[in-house]
Amino acid sequence: MPLIELDGLEKTFTVRRKTGLLRRERREVRAVDGISFTVDRGEMVGYIGPNGAGKSTTVKMLTGILTPSGGRLRVAGIDPARERTRLARRVGVVFGQRTTLWWDLPLRDSYRLTHRMYRIPDDRYEENLARCVELLDLGDLLDVPVRQLSLGQRMRGDIAAALLHDPEVLYLDEPTIGLDVVSKARVRGFLRELNAERGTTVLLTTHDLTDIEQLCSRVMVIDHGRLVYDGGLAGLHEAGDGERMLVVDLARELPPITDVPGARFVRADGPRQHLAFPASASAAPLVAAVAEAYPLVDLSVREPDIESVIAKMYGGAAGELTGGPGSP
Amino acid sequence: MRFALFPPTSSPSLRTCSERDNMLRLYATVAAGGFRRHATYRVATLAGLFTNTVFGFVLSYTYLALWAERPDLGGYSSSDALAYVWIGQALLTVCGLMGGGFEDELIERIRTGDIAVDLHRPVDLQSWWCAANAGRCAYQLAGRGAVPLLIGALAFRFTLPDGPAGWAAFLFAVALGSFVSFALWYLVAMSAFWLLDGQGVVQAAWLTGLFFSGMLLPLNVFPGALGELAHALPWAALLQVPADVYLGRYGEGWGLVRAYGFQLGWLAVLLAAGRAAQSAATRKVVVQGG
Ligand SMILES: Nc1ncnc2c1ncn2[C@@H]1O[C@H](COP(=O)(O)OP(=O)(O)OP(=O)(O)O)[C@@H](O)[C@H]1O
Ligand SMILES: [Mg+2]
Numbered sequence: 001m002p003l004i005e006l007d008g009l010e011k012t013f014t015v016r017r018k019t020g021l022l023r024r025e026r027r028e029v030r031a032v033d034g035i036s037f038t039v040d041r042g043e044m045v046g047y048i049g050p051n052g053a054g055k056s057t058t059v060k061m062l063t064g065i066l067t068p069s070g071g072r073l074r075v076a077g078i079d080p081a082r083e084r085t086r087l088a089r090r091v092g093v094v095f096g097q098r099t100t101l102w103w104d105l106p107l108r109d110s111y112r113l114t115h116r117m118y119r120i121p122d123d124r125y126e127e128n129l130a131r132c133v134e135l136l137d138l139g140d141l142l143d144v145p146v147r148q149l150s151l152g153q154r155m156r157g158d159i160a161a162a163l164l165h166d167p168e169v170l171y172l173d174e175p176t177i178g179l180d181v182v183s184k185a186r187v188r189g190f191l192r193e194l195n196a197e198r199g200t201t202v203l204l205t206t207h208d209l210t211d212i213e214q215l216c217s218r219v220m221v222i223d224h225g226r227l228v229y230d231g232g233l234a235g236l237h238e239a240g241d242g243e244r245m246l247v248v249d250l251a252r253e254l255p256p257i258t259d260v261p262g263a264r265f266v267r268a269d270g271p272r273q274h275l276a277f278p279a280s281a282s283a284a285p286l287v288a289a290v291a292e293a294y295p296l297v298d299l300s301v302r303e304p305d306i307e308s309v310i311a312k313m314y315g316g317a318a319g320e321l322t323g324g325p326g327s328p
Numbered sequence: 329m330r331f332a333l334f335p336p337t338s339s340p341s342l343r344t345c346s347e348r349d350n351m352l353r354l355y356a357t358v359a360a361g362g363f364r365r366h367a368t369y370r371v372a373t374l375a376g377l378f379t380n381t382v383f384g385f386v387l388s389y390t391y392l393a394l395w396a397e398r399p400d401l402g403g404y405s406s407s408d409a410l411a412y413v414w415i416g417q418a419l420l421t422v423c424g425l426m427g428g429g430f431e432d433e434l435i436e437r438i439r440t441g442d443i444a445v446d447l448h449r450p451v452d453l454q455s456w457w458c459a460a461n462a463g464r465c466a467y468q469l470a471g472r473g474a475v476p477l478l479i480g481a482l483a484f485r486f487t488l489p490d491g492p493a494g495w496a497a498f499l500f501a502v503a504l505g506s507f508v509s510f511a512l513w514y515l516v517a518m519s520a521f522w523l524l525d526g527q528g529v530v531q532a533a534w535l536t537g538l539f540f541s542g543m544l545l546p547l548n549v550f551p552g553a554l555g556e557l558a559h560a561l562p563w564a565a566l567l568q569v570p571a572d573v574y575l576g577r578y579g580e581g582w583g584l585v586r587a588y589g590f591q592l593g594w595l596a597v598l599l600a601a602g603r604a605a606q607s608a609a610t611r612k613v614v615v616q617g618g
Contacts, residue, residue, distance in 0.1 A: 065447040067611060088450035100445045104365040113361060116354040117451055145368070 002038035003076055003169060003201050004062065009035045010070035011057050011225075031057040033225030034071065041168070044195045044202040046216035048209070050314045054225040055205045056095075059173045062203070063093050076168060089118060092162035096174035099154060100161050101146040107157050108142045111164060118165035125164060132160035135190045152183040159187065163194065169201045170194070176208050188214050209307055223314060236309055243276040245302040246286055251295035260289045271297075279304060354451065355459040362463025366471075373471045376421065380476040384417040388484060402548030408575050411487040412546055414480030415571045418473035422465050423505040423566040425543045427534055428513025429468070430461050435517050435526040447610060454603055458510055465506040489574050497584055501570040504591040508565040511598030512537075518602060521609035542568040562594040 011032040019025045032054040039045055049055055060066040061073060064080030064087055073080060078087045101110040115125045133139050136156040146154060159175060172191075176184045192215060194200050204211060212219055212233065219236060221229040229236060246263065249272050256265045256273065263275040263286050277286055283301050290296055366373075388410055395406035404412065421429055434457060437443045446453055480486065489495050516533045520526035538544060540563035547558040547568045558564060569587050572578055578587045 060444060063448050065444050065610075084447070085450045085452075088448055093448055095444060098442050098445050100449075102361055102365065104368050105361060109361060109364070113354075113357050116350070116357045117449060119350050 001077070003041045004037075004039040004203070005074045006038070006058075006071065007036050007073075008071035009058070009061065009068055009073055011054070011061060011066060012069045030225050032061070032068075035222065035225070035227050036071075037220060037227060037230055039201060039203065041201055042195070042199045043218060044191075044216050045204065046212035046219040047203055047205045047222070048207070048212060048219060048310065049222040049228075053222045055222060056173055057225075058222075059093070059095075059171050059203070059205060062171055063087070063091065089165065090167060091169045091171065092165070092167035093171045094155075094158050094162045094173065094175050096155065096172075096177040099146065099158055101154065101157055103147050104145055106143045106145055107138065107149070110146070110157075110161055111142075114161055114164050120165050124166065128164045128166065129160070132163060132190075135186075135193065136160055137186060152179045155179060156183065156187065159190070163200075166198070167200065169203070171203050171205075173205045174207065175204070176206060176211055184208070184211075191215055209310065221310065221313060228313065236313075243304060244279050244283070245304070246275045246277060246283060246290075247300045247302060248273050248275065248290055248294070248296055249298040251297055254294065257290065257294065259293070260286060262286060263290075355455065358456060358459035359463035359466070362460035363467045364463075365460075366464050366467045376472045377475055380417040380420060380472060381479055384414050384476050384480050385483075387413045387416070388480070402546050403577075404546060404548065404575075405487070407485075407487045409546070410480070410484045411575060412571050414477050414484075414486065415574055416543055416567055417480070418469075418477040419502060419505065419567055419570065420472075420543075421468040422473050422502060423541075423570070424509035424513055424537075425541045425567055426538060427530070428461070428509055428516075429464060430457065430510075431513040431517040431526075431530060434514075435520040435530070438517070438520040439524055439526070453610075454514060454599070454606055457514060458507070461510045462506070465510075469502070487575060490576050493580075494574070494576060497580075498570060498574040501573040501587060501591065504588060504595065505566045505570050508562055508591055508595050508598065511595055511602055512562060514602040515598060515605060518605035518609055521605075537563050537566075540564070541566045542571070546571070562598060565591040565594050 009032055010030070013029040013031055015027050015029055017025050017027060035054075035058065047055055047058070057066065061068050062075060062080060064082075064084035067081040075087060076090055078090075080087050101107065102113070111129060114120070115122075120128070133142070136159060138153075138156060138160060141149060141153055141157065146157065149157060155175060155178075159172075162170060176187055179187065188211065191202060191204075195202055195215075202215075204216060206212065217232060219229065219231070219233055220227055221236070243264075245266070248257075251271065253268075253271050254273075256268060257263070257275060258265050260275070262281060263277045266274040266276050268274070275286070275290075277283070287296075287299060290299075391409045391413055392406060395401055395404075395409050399406065401409070416425065420426060434443075437446065446456065449456065481488065489498050513533070516529055517526065519529045523529065540547075540558050540561050542558070542564070547555060547564055549555075550558050559568070569591055573584065573587055578584045
C-alpha cells in the first residue's frame with residue numbers, strides 16, 4: 001500500500017476583496033485543483049512548481065492543518081485533517097520560512113521539548129540527537145538561543161527537530177531557502193543519508209533545482225494547482241519538449257547548416273555551429289549526416305539544463321503532460 | 329533499516345497511567361520554557377517593576393484622597409484600599425488585567441500563519457498555550473508581583489492577610505485568577521482566525537477588562553445593579569476575588585469555597601468556549617501564508 005495517496009485533492013480559498021465603499025467581491029482561488037498521485041515508502045520525491053502553484057497548500061493538507069475542499073487524502077492510512085494529532089507522531093515537517101524552535105531559548109531546550117512531546121524513548125532520543133548534531137554540524141549551536149542563530153543555522157536546527165521522533169515521512173517545504181552553498185550541501189547529504197539508511201520517505205518542495213537533481217529520482221511538477229508532470233528526472237526533458245544541442249566544430253567558417261533533417265540551426269561562433277534537435281531523438285543520425293556533408297573536426301552534445309526545461313514548462317503548462325511512469 | 333515507531337505497550341492500564349505522566353511532564357516542560365523565556369528579558373522585568381511601583385504610588389495617593397473624603401467607601405478601610413492598589417499592581421501581568429501577556433504573540437502567529445507550526449504538534453493548542461502561560465505567570469508573580477507588593481507594604485503599612493493560611497488562600501485565588509485570565513484572552517485571540525487583524529477585539533477586551541476587573545476602582549465601589557453585574561462577570565475573578573480573599577472578606581470556610589467556585593465556574597465556561605472556537609477555527613478557517 002502506498003504511504004501517501006492523493007485522489008482528486010482540491011483546496012479552494014475564498015478571498016474577499018473590497019471593490020467599493022461597502023461592496024465586497026468574493027472570489028474563489030483554486031489553490032489545488034484536483035491532484036492525484038501516490039508515493040511509496042522510501043521514495044524521495046521532488047514537488048516543484050512556480051510561485052503560487054499550490055505546493056505549500058498541498059503540504060499543509062498532507063499534515064492535516066488544512067482541510068481539503070474536495071478529493072481524498074491518506075497518509076499512512078490516516079486522514080490527516082481528521083486525525084492530525086495521531087498523524088503528527090508519524091510525520092515530520094519543516095516549513096522553510098517558519099520555525100518550530102523556541103525563539104528565546106537555546107536550541108537544546110526545544111529538542112528536550114520534542115523529546116517529551118513525541119514521547120521518544122530516552123536512548124532513541126540520545127542517538128538521534130547525536131546523529132543530527134554530527135551530520136548537521138549543530139555541536140556549537142546547542143546552547144545558543146534560537147534568535148541568535150543565522151538563517152542557515154536555524155534551518156539546520158529545524159530539520160533536526162523534525163527528525164528526532166523517527167518520522168516515517170518527512171515533508172520539506174523549501175528547506176534550502178536562503179542557505180549558502182556549504183549549508184545546502186550539508187543538508188542534502190543529510191537527507192540522502194536519512195533516506196538511504198532509515199528508509200524515510202521524503203517529499204521536498206524547492207525552487208533550487210539542484211536539490212532535485214541531487215536528491216530525487218522522481219519529480220512532480222505542479223502549476224495552477226494541477227499536476228503537469230510526474231515521473232523521472234530524465235523524462236522531464238521530453239515532457240517539457242526540451243531540445244538537446246549538437247555543437248559541431250567545422251574545419252573553417254561556413255554558412256549555417258540548414259539542410260540536415262531533424263536539426264534546427266541556432267547560431268554560429270566562427271567555425272562552431274549550434275544545432276538544436278528534439279531531446280527524444282537520437283544524435284547519431286544527425287552526426288552522421290553532418291559528417292557526410294561538412295568538414296567535421298569535433299563535436300559535443302549538450303543536454304538542456306533542467307532549469308530551462310522547467311521554465312518552459314511553467315510558461316506553457318496548459319494541458320496535462322504525463323511523462324515517465326507514475327512512479328519510478 | 330526501519331525502526332518501530334510504536335513499541336507495543338504491555339497492559340492498557342499501565343499505558344494510560346504513563347500516558348498521564350507523560351502529559352504532565354510535557355506540560356511541565358512547556359511551562360518551564362514559558363518561565364525561562366520571560367526570565368531572559370531581565371531589563372524588561374526591571375522596567376515593568378519600575379512602572380508597577382510608580383503606578384502603585386500614584387494610585388495610592390489618589391485612593392488616600394478618595395477615602396479621606398468617603399471613609400469606608402465600598403466597605404474598605406483606607407488600609408484595605410491601599411492593599412487593594414498594590415495587589416492590583418502585583419497581579420497586573422499575572423492575571424492579565426491590561427492584556428493577557430500572550431495574546432499578541434498568538435494573534436501574530438495566526439496572522440502570519442506561523443500557527444501552522446503549532447497546529448502540527450501532536451498536542452492540543454489550548455493546553456499548550458495554557459501551560460506556557462502558566463510558566464509566564466509564575467515568572468511574573470515572582471519577578472514583577474512580589475516586589476511591588478513588598479515596597480507598597482513597607483511604604484504604606486496596609487492590611488496584610490491573616491497568617492500563612494491567609495497567604496495560601498490568596499495565592500490559590502491568584503492561581504485561579506491567572507487561569508481565568510488565560511481562558512479569557514485565549515478566546516479573544518481565537519477571533520484572529522476570522523478577523524486576522526485582532527486589534528479591534530483586543531482593544532475592546534482591554535477596555536472592558538480595565539473597567540470590570542476593578543483595576544481602576546474596586547468593584548465594591550460600583551453602585552447598585554452595575555456593581556452586581558461587575559461582580560458576576562468573569563473579570564471579577566482576576567483581581568476583585570483574589571483581593572477580597574486577601575482581605576479576608578470571604579472568611580475561611582464556605583465563603584472561600586464560594587469564591588473559588590465562582591472562579592472555577594468561569595474558568596470552565598471560558599475554557600470550553602475557547603476550545604469550541606479553536607476547533608471551529610481549525611476545521612473551517614484557513615492557515616495564512618505560503
Ligand atoms: N490563506 C490563503 N487565502 C487565500 N489564498 C491563498 C491562501 N494561501 C494560499 N493562497 C493561494 O493559493 C495559491 C497557492 O499558494 P501556495 O502557498 O500553495 O503556493 P506555493 O506553490 O507554495 O508557492 P511558493 O513557491 O510561492 O511558495 C496561491 O494562488 C495563493 O494566492
Ligand atoms: Mg510555498
